[in-house]
Amino acid sequence: xxxxxxxxxxxxxxxxxxxxxxxxxxxxxxxxxxxxxxxxxxxxxxxxxxxxxxxxxxxxxxxxxxxxxxxxxxxxxxxxxxxxxxxxxxxxxxxxxxxxxxxxxxxxxxxxxxxxxxxxxxxxxxxxxxxxxxxxxxxxxxxxxxxxxxxxxxxxxxxxxxxxxxxxxxxxxxxxxxxxxxxxxxxxxxxxxxxxxxxxxxxxxxxxxxxxxxxxxxxxxxxxxxxxxxxxxxxxxxxxxxxxxxxxxxxxxxxxxxxxxxxxxxxxxxxxxxxxxxxxxxxxxxxxxxxxxxxxxxxxx
Amino acid sequence: xxxxxxxxxxxxxxxxxxxxxxxxxxxxxxxxxxxxxxxxxxxxxxxxxxxxxxxxxxxxxxxxxxxxxxxxxxxxxxxxxxxxxxxxxxxxxxxxxxxxxxxxxxxxxxxxxxxxxxxxxxxxxxxxxxxxxxxxxxxxxxxxxxxxxxxxxxxxxxxxxxxxxxxxxxxxxxxxxxxxxxxxxxxxxxxxxxxxxxxxxxxxxxxxxxxxxxxxxxxxxxxxxxxxxxxxxxxxxxxxxxxxxxxxxxxxxxxxxxxxxxxxxxxxxxxxxxxxxxxxxxxxxxxxxxxxxxxxxxxxxxxxxxxxxxxxxxxxxxxxxxxxxxxxxxxxxxxxxxxxxxxxxxxxxxxxxxxxxxxxxxxxxxxxxxxxxxxxxxxxxxxxxxxxxxxxxxxxxxxxxxxxxxxxxxxxxxxxxxxxxxxxxxxxxxxxxxxxxxxxxxxxxxxxxxxxxxxxxxxxxxxxxxxxxxxxxxxxx
Numbered sequence: 001x002x003x004x005x006x007x008x009x010x011x012x013x014x015x016x017x018x019x020x021x022x023x024x025x026x027x028x029x030x031x032x033x034x035x036x037x038x039x040x041x042x043x044x045x046x047x048x049x050x051x052x053x054x055x056x057x058x059x060x061x062x063x064x065x066x067x068x069x070x071x072x073x074x075x076x077x078x079x080x081x082x083x084x085x086x087x088x089x090x091x092x093x094x095x096x097x098x099x100x101x102x103x104x105x106x107x108x109x110x111x112x113x114x115x116x117x118x119x120x121x122x123x124x125x126x127x128x129x130x131x132x133x134x135x136x137x138x139x140x141x142x143x144x145x146x147x148x149x150x151x152x153x154x155x156x157x158x159x160x161x162x163x164x165x166x167x168x169x170x171x172x173x174x175x176x177x178x179x180x181x182x183x184x185x186x187x188x189x190x191x192x193x194x195x196x197x198x199x200x201x202x203x204x205x206x207x208x209x210x211x212x213x214x215x216x217x218x219x220x221x222x223x224x225x226x227x228x229x230x231x232x233x234x235x236x237x238x239x240x241x242x243x244x245x246x247x248x249x250x251x252x253x254x255x256x257x258x259x260x261x262x263x264x265x266x267x268x269x270x271x272x273x274x275x276x277x278x279x280x281x282x283x284x285x286x287x288x289x290x291x292x293x294x295x296x297x298x299x300x301x
Numbered sequence: 302x303x304x305x306x307x308x309x310x311x312x313x314x315x316x317x318x319x320x321x322x323x324x325x326x327x328x329x330x331x332x333x334x335x336x337x338x339x340x341x342x343x344x345x346x347x348x349x350x351x352x353x354x355x356x357x358x359x360x361x362x363x364x365x366x367x368x369x370x371x372x373x374x375x376x377x378x379x380x381x382x383x384x385x386x387x388x389x390x391x392x393x394x395x396x397x398x399x400x401x402x403x404x405x406x407x408x409x410x411x412x413x414x415x416x417x418x419x420x421x422x423x424x425x426x427x428x429x430x431x432x433x434x435x436x437x438x439x440x441x442x443x444x445x446x447x448x449x450x451x452x453x454x455x456x457x458x459x460x461x462x463x464x465x466x467x468x469x470x471x472x473x474x475x476x477x478x479x480x481x482x483x484x485x486x487x488x489x490x491x492x493x494x495x496x497x498x499x500x501x502x503x504x505x506x507x508x509x510x511x512x513x514x515x516x517x518x519x520x521x522x523x524x525x526x527x528x529x530x531x532x533x534x535x536x537x538x539x540x541x542x543x544x545x546x547x548x549x550x551x552x553x554x555x556x557x558x559x560x561x562x563x564x565x566x567x568x569x570x571x572x573x574x575x576x577x578x579x580x581x582x583x584x585x586x587x588x589x590x591x592x593x594x595x596x597x598x599x600x601x602x603x604x605x606x607x608x609x610x611x612x613x614x615x616x617x618x619x620x621x622x623x624x625x626x627x628x629x630x631x632x633x634x635x636x637x638x639x640x641x642x643x644x645x646x647x648x649x650x651x652x653x654x655x656x657x658x659x660x661x662x663x664x665x666x667x668x669x670x671x672x673x674x675x676x677x678x679x680x681x682x683x684x685x686x687x688x689x690x691x692x693x694x695x696x697x698x699x700x701x702x703x704x705x706x707x708x709x710x711x712x713x714x715x716x717x718x719x720x721x722x723x724x725x726x727x728x729x730x731x732x733x734x735x736x737x738x739x740x741x742x743x744x745x746x747x748x749x750x751x752x753x754x755x756x757x758x759x760x761x762x763x764x765x766x767x768x769x770x771x772x773x774x775x776x777x778x
Contacts, residue, residue: 140443141443143768143769145750145752145753145754145768146752147748147750147752147753148427148750148752149748149750151745151748153750153752153753155753155754155768155770160758240759250550251550253550254549254550255549257545257548257549257550258546258549258550260545260549261542261543261545261546261549262542263714263759263760264538264541264542264545264557264559264759264760264762264763266763267549269552272552282445284778287773291739291758292739292754292756292765292770293733293738293739293740293741293758294739294740294741294753294754294755294768295733295740295741295742295743296740296741296742296743296745296748296753297729297743297744297745298744298745
């Protein structure tokens with residue numbers, strides 16, 4: 001593809017030509033291009049060409065699911081304390097790149113500098129909030145059950161498995177982390193489809209994940225056409241749950257839900273109206289992707 | 302030495318089965334508008350017990366409308382303390398009429414009276430008692446300070462525990478302030494229809510509980526009705542998939558309690574006699590018509606022969622026959638269709654090379670019967686190791702290491718339950734952490750309690766029934 005909308009003004013006052021970043025996928029802890037070799041142009045909120053993002057393919061979806069499945073036992077088997085440490089580390093890494101993200105979010109979402117900084121700060125705070133949940137959620141969702149007999153009986157939440165997530169279309173960073181953190185904090189692994197029109201902050205966010213001690217494959221991030229990728233993700237038999245929050249086309253969401261029924265994936269449907277991503281998230285996004293396990297054992301001498 | 306048992310049949314004079322039943326809609330029994338009729342039979346004798354309605358779409362619509370009206374005109378906003386009192390009343394009436402209900406359940410379902418009397422009915426009453434107490438405490442249940450009901454719940458239940466599954470569905474729904482339309486299975490409608498009478502005796506407001514009988518088509522009309530807010534289904538994974546597809550793109554909330562193929566894992570240090578009792582209870586309880594049945598026995602290789610000898614000796618002592626006889630262990634298979642499925646899968650087991658052994662017990666001439674059966678030499682690829690048979694058929698596989706036991710136990714699309722037998726506590730907890738199943742029984746099996754959540758991982762469905770967790774399915778949280 002030939003870039004016709006050449007940027008003549010350089011980002012700094014020096015005469016140095018900037019080194020641009022190639023925006024790639026994030027799969028299994030690595031940054032591959034699509035096996036398909038395709039890309040698509042990404043424009044800023046003002047309509048300026050910004051980059052060519054990867055147009056991921058069906059094969060990329062399958063690679064991402066395979067990476068997520070491979071990472072699942074290890075991540076679910078980490079102690080809750082350790083998962084909390086890593087989520088907090090993600091917050092630290094994001095904080096350290098505050099200015100960079102503010103610039104990218106401002107361009108992607110058309111916000112002014114102050115508003116973009118507020119989005120980044122809220123995103124950092126969201127990671128801190130979820131990091132704290134790692135070793136508390138089981139205490140809130142689990143309980144001892146007083147059965148009528150001489151039995152020990154305990155219910156605890158466990159991660160559902162591999163979760164496919166369609167990230168919000170509008171909110172390119174805060175929306176993204178608000179659907180990512182609650183999935184992985186409980187021990188699930190994830191395949192996320194980034195906002196189709198605003199994918200660049202998500203790709204840069206993968207760099208944060210890659211430097212946060214998060215094991216490769218726990219989060220896999222794809223960019224491309226939601227309408228092309230979602231049917232493969234929703235019908236994949238090694239995916240245990242799917243979050244359709246970012247799907248804006250109701251018929252596409254319904255089709256994905258029908259496909260999800262084939263192996264009885266847990267489904268989070270798209271919201272009915274606009275979502276205020278700065279509001280208190282509540283527990284729902286965590287409870288949607290945990291299973292309750294109840295263990296019985298007799299008591300006796 | 303042989304033991305002779307004199308017949309000890311439970312009297313049937315306690316039940317009064319009407320020749321035909323209408324639909325229970327808006328607090329009264331009504332004739333069908335556009336339904337058909339179906340006969341329900343006693344599977345132990347093949348005698349016709351009664352004729353019930355196979356409700357049509359207009360019947361379903363009338364029931365949903367009655368439930369909607371009851372929800373809007375009081376039940377949804379009634380103080381929890383009042384809803385609780387209705388549920389306590391229902392629990393008490395169930396206790397008062399429990400022998401009648403147990404006998405009726407056994408006649409309609411074929412399960413031994415010992416089980417309907419000692420397991421099903423006590424659990425039914427306990428379930429209503431348990432959820433009655435939640436009705437005025439919902440704001441303390443951990444779902445926020447102001448949890449709200451969902452509205453009208455469409456509930457479809459199976460034939461294996463007819464009244465118990467009704468209790469699992471109706472008690473939490475009502476406690477949370479929903480109204481319900483419930484469809485019992487076509488082969489076991491009778492105790493649900495007596496439950497309708499119990500609602501009348503409890504003066505439950507009309508329309509809060511509606512019971513419509515029918516087969517799969519009636520269930521389809523019910524779950525696809527546009528004015529339903531919530532679907533709760535217990536049954537096969539295949540039908541569960543269809544329902545999930547049908548609910549796609551709607552705002553209907555959905556919980557599914559589906560099939561299973563549980564592994565019952567016995568280590569070489571397990572107390573053998575207890576394990577044998579647990580294995581027998583795991584697969585032959587309720588003729589194996591149990592979604593969480595321990596239908597795959599995983600036995601550590603070193604004790605395979607010893608355990609199988611003890612197991613077969615024990616199984617040979619099971620008494621199969623008249624379900625109303627108080628000494629009966631194994632009752633009738635619920636229907637001709639189910640018997641056919643059990644036979645077909647068992648024949649496939651033999652054809653695929655597994656070795657079949659059946660208890661040497663005589664089968665009655667009339668009715669639907671299948672002897673307790675054990676397949677040895679079963680591999681993971683065999684259909685009898687993969688598919689839910691839903692009958693008294695046990696498939697035996699072996700393992701050497703705990704890792705192998707976990708891998709084999711989890712090698713199924715299902716994930717409802719699992720069993721572990723070992724004297725080593727740390728191994729129990731290590732195994733329990735790794736088994737992908739909603740209920741794990743360690744050194745016990747097939748235990749149920751209203752306070753204990755039940756439900757599956759993976760293709761065994763989603764949502765939990767029972768306990769505090771069971772409330773979530775009926776609340777807007």
